[in-house]
Amino acid sequence: MDGNSSKVAAGVPEASVPAIDRLTPVLERFRVQASLFHAGPLCGHQVFDAQPGRGFLHVLRRGEMDMLHRDGSRMARLHLCEPTLLLFPRAVHHEFINPPVDGSDFTCATLDFDGGARNPIVQSLPDVIALPLEKIEGLGATLDLLFAESDQVRCGSRLLANRLFEVVLIQVLRWIIDHPDEARVSQGMMMGLSDPRLAKALIAVHEAPDADWTLARMATQAGMSRSAFAAAFKAATGTTPAAYSLDWKLNVAASLLRAGRSVKQVALDMGFADAPALSRAFRRRTGASPREWRAQHRPGAG
Structure with a gap:
């Protein structure tokens, strides 16, 4: 039974159950x-x-x-x-x-x-x-x-x-x-979005990648305790809330770099202290600096 169905079963009118756009x-x-x-x-x-x-x-x-x-x-x-x-x-x-x-x-x-x-x-x-x-x-x-x-x-x-x-x-x-089970989805973002509680936290992270997403803040979005949220999140997505939020932040940073934004501007937009802080995180994740990565992924590269 999903989150909406459980609220209806509990006596909450269906019209009052808020819909969320996960995609x-x-x-x-x-x-x-x-x-x-x-x-x-x-x-x-x-x-x-x-x-x-x-x-x-x-x-x-x-x-x-x-x-x-x-x-x-x-x-x-x-x-x-x-x-x-x-x-x-x-x-x-x-x-x-x-x-x-x-x-x-x-x-x-x-x-x-x-x-x-x-x-x-x-x-x-x-x-x-x-x-x-x-x-x-x-x-x-x-x-x-x-x-x-x-x-x-x-x-x-x-x-x-x-x-x-x-x-x-x-x-x-x-x-x-x-229907994640029928689609043979076992872990990852799509599995997390299939859980109504986790989806609330994931949507918040997706909409504001520049924010400081602590475990407590994400758990609050999901309406869960920190320990319960951390366990459910790891089981669904295969990673920790902190790793997921950083990975999402860097994925968005990469998309902005591909669109032509400067490293300094991307660092500012994504909530990093400065361009070197973005470069360090980016290199740990991709093995290349933002400028090197952008040169490798520009249209026609390779």
């Missing part, structure tokens, strides 16, 4: 860009190589196929026989094996997450998530619009299809927060 503070800081690259049948053997920083979102509309994907040192196989959404949040080699003539019908997009593999959403998801389309409430209407735009060329159709793919991703992430 917007994250997606506003770390954006994702979808790009449609295929709409229609796929026949035979298709290979999607792992590309650093790139994910994939495939929608199997019709047909039956086998999917192979890299799982550690082996290739795992999954047979799909119903309309299914396949989310690869990070660079993972995968292959589709379809009939050689009458292949399955797909609509596919690449996903570029701000921060690549260090994007906090990417870090908290498994390598692949396969969801029958019927599981996600409300997804059908979005997919109808997406298929209508991707199936024919009209003014702005590709741009609109890209935006609709991003809407689909948000709907999937919303479903994952509500």
Whole structure:
């Protein structure tokens, strides 16, 4: 039973239970860009190589196929026989094996997450998530619009299809927060956001990364004792509250550096005492100074 359900069961009117937006503070800081690259049948053997920083979102509309994907040192196989959404949040080699003539019908997009593999959403998801389309409430209407735009060329159709793919991703992430076990999410930010108590503290940290987030302050946000909060937080996210808040602060700092902010300004914006303090924390986390890291991650680098 989630936090809202328990309040309703306790006699609190449903209308008085405050809703919280767990995704917007994250997606506003770390954006994702979808790009449609295929709409229609796929026949035979298709290979999607792992590309650093790139994910994939495939929608199997019709047909039956086998999917192979890299799982550690082996290739795992999954047979799909119903309309299914396949989310690869990070660079993972995968292959589709379809009939050689009458292949399955797909609509596919690449996903570029701000921060690549260090994007906090990417870090908290498994390598692949396969969801029958019927599981996600409300997804059908979005997919109808997406298929209508991707199936024919009209003014702005590709741009609109890209935006609709991003809407689909948000709907999937919303479903994952509500069903972490089914999505095979065990630890990380998404698991923390699935807990109504921890989510309050996480949202506060996400919205104000420059603040001094002590254990006591985060526990107060969650409405829990410090010891209970620390234990629940570690179990859900796999890290301590202090490590999480610092990691979030540095993730946001990295996004600001990529956007062209100066090291001095980023240090000021993120609540560090000065630029050297940011540089020390940044080097401990990434192995590079902010200036070195920015040179390595500028557009076209490498």
